[in-house]
Amino acid sequence: MQPFDYVKPNSLEEASALLIEHNGDARLMAGMTDLLIRIERGFFHPRLVVDVKALPGMRDLLVVRNGDLRIGAAVTMNEVALSPTARSGWPLLAEGCQSVASYQLRNRATVGGNVCNASPAADSVPALLCYEASVHIFGTDGDRTLPLAEFITGPGRTALQRGELVTAITVPAPARGAAGKFLKLGRTAVGDISVMNVAVLGWPDKATPSGSQWRIALGSVAPTVIRAPEAERILAANTSMAGIEAAAQAASDASRPIDDIRATAAYRRDMVRVLTRRGVEGVLAEIGEQANR
Ligand SMILES: Cc1cc2nc3c(=O)[nH]c(=O)nc-3n(C[C@H](O)[C@H](O)[C@H](O)COP(=O)(O)OP(=O)(O)OC[C@H]3O[C@@H](n4cnc5c(N)ncnc54)[C@H](O)[C@@H]3O)c2cc1C
Incomplete structure (x- = not known):
């Protein structure tokens, strides 16, 4: 496997600046369960891997003031699947996350990584589409939010622009009795x-x-x-x-x-x-x- 440098920045600004500085040669990582395989198989050749897990808000899993569930981009599948809040309020999503691979893999694999990987087989995405989730993006021009349906643009393709990263996914509360x-x-x-x-x-x-x-x-x-x-x-x-x-x-x-x-x-x-x-x-x-x- 081609060697690469690893960095774990503490601020969104630093992470974004690294992506811009290493233009095309840097890749973001969360759990790395997809990324490592792609590097190992020679599909990606990053010189730098930028870990998002220490960035502010990335590990938050909470209900925000308007009742949405906010899932930081580095929240793991197990954290959602085992969360009493997600299981009671957004059980379809908890089921999707629970269905991913094995317990060990779910301890590393994140919802953000699943969404950004943009695979047609991503198991958290069908539930997120049913709940009409939104994706929050940080970039040098500031924050923006896109409906998930517009964020994923093709197999392995997203609407992310140069220097941008996903910070969170918000999932509206379902209708009463859903x-x-x-x-x-x-x-x-x-x-x-x-x-x-x-x-x-x-x-x-x-x-x-x-x-x-x-x-x-x-x-x-x-x-x-x-x-x-x-x-x-x-x-x-x-x-x-x-x-x-x-x-x-x-x-x-x-x-x-x-x-x-x-x-x-x-x-x-x-x-x-x-x-x-x-x-x-x-x-x-x-x-x-x-x-x-
Ligand atoms: C053995 C095995 C079994 C699997 N089984 C399943 C399964 O049953 N169901 C399923 O859905 N998936 C499965 N997967 C795929 C994978 O585990 C999931 O897609 C997982 O959720 C990816 O999350 P991650 O945190 O590991 O992402 P990573 O590998 O870290 O990243 C995935 C992609 O997203 C990008 N990225 C990561 N974080 C961000 C961010 N914050 N902003 C922008 N881009 C970002 C990375 O650059 C990379 O391109 C499996 C994988 C393996 C190896």
């Missing part, structure tokens, strides 16, 4: 990268014909994690068996999977239909249970 399901298919029962996954979030809403609102996100079936807006619309109109089947088919139609070493495109498309249906049925059951309490 329930979620994250269903992940790997080649093994646990510990594998997603062959495909589905996140489903639903909540009661008397203003819609079905009495509920929905968000559905699909992982590993398109160049980026995607929402399935037509499936969401169908469910807002109708959650009968026929409505659920039509929504599951619409989600499958929205997917644009490829054949690769993990699965064929046809299998993935089929599994989107099956897991979307299962997810919606699970959420409906939970919403019904909550209403009866």
Whole structure:
């Protein structure tokens, strides 16, 4: 592996200045579970690796004044998966984080790294898209915030500009009575990268014909994690068996999977239909249970 220097700055300004000074030769690291493999395999050749973990706010996991969950970019998957706050308020996200690899890996892998890596198989991203999370960015021109849906621009690509780094992700509180399901298919029962996954979030809403609102996100079936807006619309109109089947088919139609070493495109498309249906049925059951309490 090509040798590189390592630096752990204490201020955002210093981290940003290092990225600019080493123009293209520096890379940010958090848990380094993705980065190390890319360096080792020769995809990246950084001369300098800039550790973000000591930067202010990077390790914060807290509910802020408006009720959003703020996740510092270096908060680990285990910190979210095991957090009572995340588990009770944002259980879909806790489920997504819990599904990542192994306990040991989740102790290093961060939500920020997962988002910045911009893999279509990133397991925290479907839940974050369902909750309509935002990404906070620091750069020499100051702070800016982008919806996650605009931050990830392609496989391995983000909207980050020169000298910019992600400081946090904020996740709005879900609507009252919301329930979620994250269903992940790997080649093994646990510990594998997603062959495909589905996140489903639903909540009661008397203003819609079905009495509920929905968000559905699909992982590993398109160049980026995607929402399935037509499936969401169908469910807002109708959650009968026929409505659920039509929504599951619409989600499958929205997917644009490829054949690769993990699965064929046809299998993935089929599994989107099956897991979307299962997810919606699970959420409906939970919403019904909550209403009866
Ligand atoms: C064995 C194994 C199994 C895995 N299984 C899964 C799985 O089941 N599900 C899954 O989703 N992923 C999985 N992964 C991938 C990886 O663990 C996750 O994507 C993880 O969340 C990455 O976080 P990290 O902190 O290690 O990121 P890093 O490797 O440190 O960084 C990832 C990328 O983000 C950039 N970056 C990091 N922090 C910032 C920042 N603050 N601002 C801007 N850019 C930044 C880095 O430069 C790099 O390009 C697996 C990886 C391995 C090695």
